[in-house]
Amino acid sequence: MREAWVIAKREFIERVRSKWFIVMTVLWPVLMVGAIVVPAILGGKGTEGAKVEIVDKSGILGEPIANKLAGPAILHGLGWKTTVVPPDTSETVLRGKIRANEINGYLVISEDALDGGSVVYNGDNASNQTVSMMLTQAVTDVVIRERALKLGLNDAQLISLAKGVDVKARHTTGEEEGTSGGIMFLIGYMIAFLMYVAITIYGVNVMRSIVTEKSDRVVELMVAATKPRSMMSGKIIGVGFAGLVQIAVWFGLAALALAYKDNLLGFFGAKPDPKMALLPTLSTSQLVFTGIYFVLGFLFYSSLYAAVGAMVSSEQDSQQAQMPVTFLLMIGMFAILAVTSDPRGSTASLMTMVPFWSPMLMPLRYFLGGATLGQVGISIGILLVSTLLVVRIAAKIYRVGILMYGKRPSLRELVRWVRY
Numbered sequence: 001m002r003e004a005w006v007i008a009k010r011e012f013i014e015r016v017r018s019k020w021f022i023v024m025t026v027l028w029p030v031l032m033v034g035a036i037v038v039p040a041i042l043g044g045k046g047t048e049g050a051k052v053e054i055v056d057k058s059g060i061l062g063e064p065i066a067n068k069l070a071g072p073a074i075l076h077g078l079g080w081k082t083t084v085v086p087p088d089t090s091e092t093v094l095r096g097k098i099r100a101n102e103i104n105g106y107l108v109i110s111e112d113a114l115d116g117g118s119v120v121y122n123g124d125n126a127s128n129q130t131v132s133m134m135l136t137q138a139v140t141d142v143v144i145r146e147r148a149l150k151l152g153l154n155d156a157q158l159i160s161l162a163k164g165v166d167v168k169a170r171h172t173t174g175e176e177e178g179t180s181g182g183i184m185f186l187i188g189y190m191i192a193f194l195m196y197v198a199i200t201i202y203g204v205n206v207m208r209s210i211v212t213e214k215s216d217r218v219v220e221l222m223v224a225a226t227k228p229r230s231m232m233s234g235k236i237i238g239v240g241f242a243g244l245v246q247i248a249v250w251f252g253l254a255a256l257a258l259a260y261k262d263n264l265l266g267f268f269g270a271k272p273d274p275k276m277a278l279l280p281t282l283s284t285s286q287l288v289f290t291g292i293y294f295v296l297g298f299l300f301y302s303s304l305y306a307a308v309g310a311m312v313s314s315e316q317d318s319q320q321a322q323m324p325v326t327f328l329l330m331i332g333m334f335a336i337l338a339v340t341s342d343p344r345g346s347t348a349s350l351m352t353m354v355p356f357w358s359p360m361l362m363p364l365r366y367f368l369g370g371a372t373l374g375q376v377g378i379s380i381g382i383l384l385v386s387t388l389l390v391v392r393i394a395a396k397i398y399r400v401g402i403l404m405y406g407k408r409p410s411l412r413e414l415v416r417w418v419r420y
Contacts (some may be wrong), residue, residue, distance in 0.1 A: 007240035051106040192364040202243040203305040210309030297359025300387045303394035310401035332357035343370025355386035
């Protein structure tokens with residue numbers, strides 16, 4: 001263990017000191033804060049004060065729509081500066097005004113718009129999703145009102161008919177009040193994806209470190225000073241601890257950002273969105289289990305990558321040899337949809353018990369409330385036993401393969417290495 005610790009310390013310091021490690025450790029929390037703050041700040045940008053001209057070929061809807069779009073957001077308006085132009089105004093002329101920055105866009109209302117025709121908006125702010133949604137709402141409000149007047153309905157009847165229904169989809173397993181289903185999926189997916197990326201990156205780092213030392217013949221000097229098992233253990237521990245530090249920073253700051261989201265928005269001068277109240281917070285158990293699964297998942301896959309590195313003699317060979325291991329990880333990513341669709345279903349239960357995929361899928365399933373503490377315990381137990389078995393096999397392959405050069409060993413030769 002003393003020899004392994006020396007190697008682990010070297011591997012850890014080498015990675016923590018690198019610029020990329022620092023950049024990625026800082027970048028992810030910035031992205032997390034940005035995901036909360038930027039939509040709140042920019043949600044209304046590109047709407048208020050936009051200059052828009054309206055071509056009304058229906059002869060009915062132009063003025064009402066212009067007034068609606070010029071109104072405040074509380075009345076489904078956009079705060080635009082609207083002007084109704086003659087119905088024969090050429091779209092070529094209007095596009096020229098957009099190019100000259102005289103207007104931001106123009107709205108063309110077809111003759112049969114009141115009877116199901118089209119209302120088309122062209123503008124430099126059409127890519128703004130807020131513009132798209134609120135424009136649709138504003139035009140729909142006006143069309144419904146005009147149709148009601150055409151049918152002879154009074155204002156009271158119109159209000160009763162057009163009154164919206166507040167439909168929300170909230171995720172819950174019955175243990176607590178529901179939270180936004182879409183947001184739960186997004187955060188759960190980000191957790192699973194982050195686990196996949198972290199395990200892959202640091203597992204491949206172990207493999208590349210071994211291949212580099214092997215191709216440079218450095219490993220021959222190291223074998224003379226220490227045992228192969230200590231070398232492999234030191235690399236895995238050192239690289240894994242660097243990854244654990246990074247994961248801890250990411251999830252710790254993510255938990256703080258979600259817990260104090262209102263304060264965070266206030267600091268940047270953004271108003272809290274009512275939808276933000278549905279954002280879940282990361283509990284201590286979720287963070288702890290995520291850390292456990294990362295450690296075991298990393299040990300499991302880094303051992304496989306270490307075995308791959310010991311089997312090959314060059315970086316080119318390692319790219320091909322690692323594909324089966326990478327493919328196993330990718331299956332777990334493909335199964336994310338099955339877990340999020342039915343976190344308490346049989347498919348999710350099975351996938352989160354298999355050690356190849358449980359490091360990514362079980363934290364996601366537990367986060368969605370689909371797994372009990374007992375199921376998490378069983379999954380961790382299976383993963384722990386599997387990891388010990390894989391580490392033992394990988395150590396035997398590493399012991400022989402680290403000094404082997406030339407072509408990759410066949411399956412029969414690998415079996416002999418394991419039995420050796």
